[in-house]
Amino acid sequence: MDLAYTAEEAAFRDEVRDFVTANLPADIARKVLEHRRLEKSDYARWQDILAKQGWLAGHWPVEHGGCGWTPVQNHIFDEETAAAGAPRLIPFGLNMVAPVIMAYGSPWQKEHYLSRIRTNHDWWCQGYSEPGSGSDLASLKTRAVRDGDHYLVNGQKTWTTLAQYADMIFCLVRTDTTVKKQEGISFLLIDMHSPGITVRPIVTLDEEHEVNEVFFEDVKVPVANLVGEEGKGWTYAKYLLGHERTGIAGVGASKRELDTLKHIAKIQRKNGRPLGDDPGFAARMAQVEIDLLALEMTVMRVLASRGKAPGPEASILKIKGTEIQQALTELMMEALGPYALPFRPEAMTLDTEDELVGPDYAAPLAARYFNYRKVTIYGGSNEIQRNIIAQMVLGL
Amino acid sequence: MDLAYTAEEAAFRDEVRDFVTANLPADIARKVLEHRRLEKSDYARWQDILAKQGWLAGHWPVEHGGCGWTPVQNHIFDEETAAAGAPRLIPFGLNMVAPVIMAYGSPWQKEHYLSRIRTNHDWWCQGYSEPGSGSDLASLKTRAVRDGDHYLVNGQKTWTTLAQYADMIFCLVRTDTTVKKQEGISFLLIDMHSPGITVRPIVTLDEEHEVNEVFFEDVKVPVANLVGEEGKGWTYAKYLLGHERTGIAGVGASKRELDTLKHIAKIQRKNGRPLGDDPGFAARMAQVEIDLLALEMTVMRVLASRGKAPGPEASILKIKGTEIQQALTELMMEALGPYALPFRPEAMTLDTEDELVGPDYAAPLAARYFNYRKVTIYGGSNEIQRNIIAQMVLGL
Amino acid sequence: MDFSFSEEQQLLRESLARYVEREYTFEKRRAIQRSAEGFSHEVWSAFAEMGLLGLTTPEEYGGYGGSAVDTLVVSQVLGSGLVVEPYLASVVLGTGLVARAGSTAQKESLLPAAARGELLLTLAHAEPDSRYELAEVATSARRQGNQFVLQGHKAVVPWGAQADRLIVSARTAGGPRDAQGISLFVIERGMKGVGARDYRTIDGQRAAEVKLDDVLVGADAVLGPLDGALPLLEAIADVGAAALCAEAVGVMETLNAQTLEYIKTRQQFGQPIGRFQVLQHRAVDMFIHLEQSKSIALLAAVRADSADAAERRRAVSAAKAHLGRSGRAVTQMAIQLHGGMGVTDELPASHYAKRLTMIDFHLGDADFHVERFVADARG
């Protein structure tokens, strides 16, 4: 039992920190730390910087062009970049489709797509959910019909995050309607620039545009873009979901947000004293901090015990991670008092400053609280995660 | 909209208060207020006093020998007696079997049993639950087979509160095994002194004896003791459950316990100051007080809107009432600090005082916290109550 | 004890509910919010015609002399329909203050016009660092001969840029947190030195930062007792808080109904999601919150007019704290039960959710009111 980082890990942390200090653009960091809107170019700029360093896919195996970081190194990387205010890495290519391609993709897919992901060439998005299939993913209806050397895809995906920027989408599609629903699903890689694809924004309750509907009308997809075997899409999807859930604990980002919360609580006043000195508010902050401390240890335990592909226990990380994220947004909003009320989308960029309307950190926080209600819904709602644990871990 | 009591109600309150002040034995009140054990004789003495005054069944209709109190009067009576430290009235006769007999009993049953309940002659208990049928009450197995002018009863009931004192038990029994499970149930009134009945104590986790198993071995029950029709027991049981749930909000008793909690918090020290001055503890107490204030209003609204037999909405009263009761026991235990630990059953009587071991109110409180976990389980667990609301009120 | 509403109250509720249902569609609300002023003069006039705007105005000034229970009836319907118009600011707070403490001249000049919908009032009280503390006033009103010079910054003033008259609190004596020394002034929005920075609020309304820069007003602008306005502010804030509780109940009632409807219709795994026990129990918890909230909001409304300040404060703080917490809990469950749809702008429920959440931030949040409840009980 030794909870200290090894000398190598400590050195790696220093290396990452130094790199981030030297290379993370200040304007991007400020946007992240102040909860402002990130443009496509912000993500792209930072991912290009990492790609140049060879770190965009640092956690990938060396054979696929990664650095073969250990899970602990990857955690350190997450933590350091998050702390400094780096944007999250868009996971759809790096952490979602890439593991599937590595495990089940054709040589060409590996050669072609993995290198383009690693070099930040393609922006990927995820085509899973449909209007009628949210939690019940296997009921999806988007059809892909084989027609010579390509498929014709028709249907609709929804809740597609940042599809408006995407070059590629990985999709679960139905290739066979005559078998059990899980068995008729295939996994396709589709060029978002293909004729027949329309992206329509979904505006969220904070009036932001982050998710989309994606419509497919007779979209031609080469058969070479089928991953693995036809009808095995469900297997690949489950494989992917396991990978998705580790990162979702979001410990690094939550630690940063906790610091921000403490900073805000120092500035906000209650009866002429810092809000952070209020025993009730301080206790609530401390309880989130304690939960987060426990979660961080739980993440490390999972990483230590399993290496890469976490089992259903990883659902815990999703549940606790998102609960903590929400608790932090809630406390930040509460901290503002009446200044939680102003809603000024123009303050989501760095250009428009207006010190008249409350402290400069205030404007995005209530909107962010509402936006973050999504985190217990997406990626398999927390109810679905609990069902998974009940069945797969507890045998209920 | 007028939330003031009428002049008549205010006068009634004064009358009850004066009577209780003059007639409630001080030793009994002390036991109640200090959470000590009540003996059979304590209950009996107080109920005799009320019976003599004609108030034991004050809320019964005049035609059955009651005073015909309105629901509001009954609430006032509850509140005043509870505040003064009167024991709760044992409900099994007064509030549970009596309404069933009034509604469905034979003239003889009404004449005979109602008068004996009203005069505190018979102590009743309830024969519903069985080892295999808790929440799933309708699956009960105790059999009653018709044999001439009597039934022969065989089987077992459990969780029978204070059966060790009881003269009578009302039982749900299976008289027909060939029909749908709800339709084969009948409602019998059984003399606890009958040959073939054995009562076996169940010791609870606080080492108290409050509940029992009751075994029936060829117990002869006259057919005259069948309530209503054979096979209609389920209907009567549901009728009864509706009645049980109004009182279970326990607002009067919870108000008294809240006062006790505040008293304790004034005496207990934290860092040399009264615990009640601690912002965190004070806020938790206040939140229970606010919940209770809301619940009292909800009870009054239910009473005002429906008069007597509450509908499924009354499940709210059970849920919130018991949650508040538990919150109060929890805060009391917490208030004690390390003095929650001593477990001294001998302190449950008034005789053995020992001021050395913590403040005099301390000894029963942790045991009481554990005992009170029962309140969200019995009388239809709170999960069952939520199922009822979901189905009957929300139509889910 | 009588929980029934009077015939007048029932009529009022029904006619308002009918109007809101027919005229105040969700699309119309959206258009109103996006308009320059953020509220609809047409709706406001309709409210005036229905007698809503003079509901609590004394009869001699063209109103109906109604009670806080009448306000509850109206506020609850406004909540159900998610009406954004400045009823709380102008009718409950503004008119309420003038009716309680105004001079005859002030009443004559303000009340009938406000009741007719021709004059919009608001209370400009909070300041950047005051949070919810009513006694915390740094804005100064310096005597200058027979006049006063106002200087300061009023924060998050509801409809501060739309109101015709602002009732501004300012310090005429004492230090920044003293109970004594606070006075109220009625000022015109267009006066020299009055600046209002208008913005939307996340719950669909408007507010403004109001800067007072050497604003010169006459002695006749003083509303109520000089130096002694705090009790008046406390009383009107409680009336306002009770109205907010009633509005919250209306919002919650609709939000619950929408959520119930959604889980009864949304199909997953071959059945409506409302068949899943976990979601059923969540819906039950929402229902219990609603019933308890109705109860405590009623108590607050009945006590809000009470001459006994302790009784009033106790009931209002209990209700506002309760609604703060139950509103938060219900909102979170409602969004979660709606799944992805719950976080879209397109769905009415998400707008109900925003209003229900943010009511906690008006006139004292749950923490504030729990603490006041505790402090008052300690005496």
Next chain:
Amino acid sequence: MDFSFSEEQQLLRESLARYVEREYTFEKRRAIQRSAEGFSHEVWSAFAEMGLLGLTTPEEYGGYGGSAVDTLVVSQVLGSGLVVEPYLASVVLGTGLVARAGSTAQKESLLPAAARGELLLTLAHAEPDSRYELAEVATSARRQGNQFVLQGHKAVVPWGAQADRLIVSARTAGGPRDAQGISLFVIERGMKGVGARDYRTIDGQRAAEVKLDDVLVGADAVLGPLDGALPLLEAIADVGAAALCAEAVGVMETLNAQTLEYIKTRQQFGQPIGRFQVLQHRAVDMFIHLEQSKSIALLAAVRADSADAAERRRAVSAAKAHLGRSGRAVTQMAIQLHGGMGVTDELPASHYAKRLTMIDFHLGDADFHVERFVADARG
């Protein structure tokens, strides 16, 4: 970073777990509890033989010089088996204090005997009004020549009537809540003026009120620095709290397993009640609490021995606060899922529930530790 236990630790855990499973049946535990002393000398001797009682004793005094992580390993198994024997009092706290601060003479006279199971130690520190504050000591130790006269009342002393030696805190200087002026004394239970009122605790152990009435001790009874024992008390209390957290994890693990087993077998409505989604999610919440508790208890154990007091306090307070709350939550769910059976004396689960709940009341409850966590961070 390495989460694995050493081979020795694994062996220790396995042999202790085997012993507890075979020998420490629930019925045997019940008999032990009902015995005059409330613990079993036979079990205690077995523990001595297994090396448990000298686990943290320095090697030169007949022990193994183990760490707080070793203590975690043992405590967790003791928790799983709901062992009542005075391990915490005598081995973790008593032996721990002597090993840290005792003179050579004290070590020689106490440690080997304690490690052999021949001498039972306890810490008599808390007082009737001190709640969980370690600096709050009113018991006095008045100098009388070369001796000290102890006077005071020590409250809820674990195994205070069974221990052979009590380590008593008393004030040799300063006022009742001063950090300076606290000293420790080793006294014999049978000394003149020492009275112990023995009683059971609700979590199945024993404690006593210890009255010190002019108890005369020599200067050689002083343990550790005169007037400066508070840091020592704080350090050992943290080691104890970390052990309690580990024990709580063991209790929780068994309680969860029992509950899971119950809902898988108990039939209602024609199926195991574990088929109901609401109960499933409750079981999942219990599982999540357990996993998070395991994590934080590990952190506390690793940091409990740390020379950096700030690091130690932070981890221990986090863990103890977490276990206090998660223990409470898990207990309540476990009892509820057991239905009526959950509140019976006959069921082992109810005894696990009592211990898990009451661990919060030993060495600082969740509120205490959250407040310490906050205060320390503020500095």
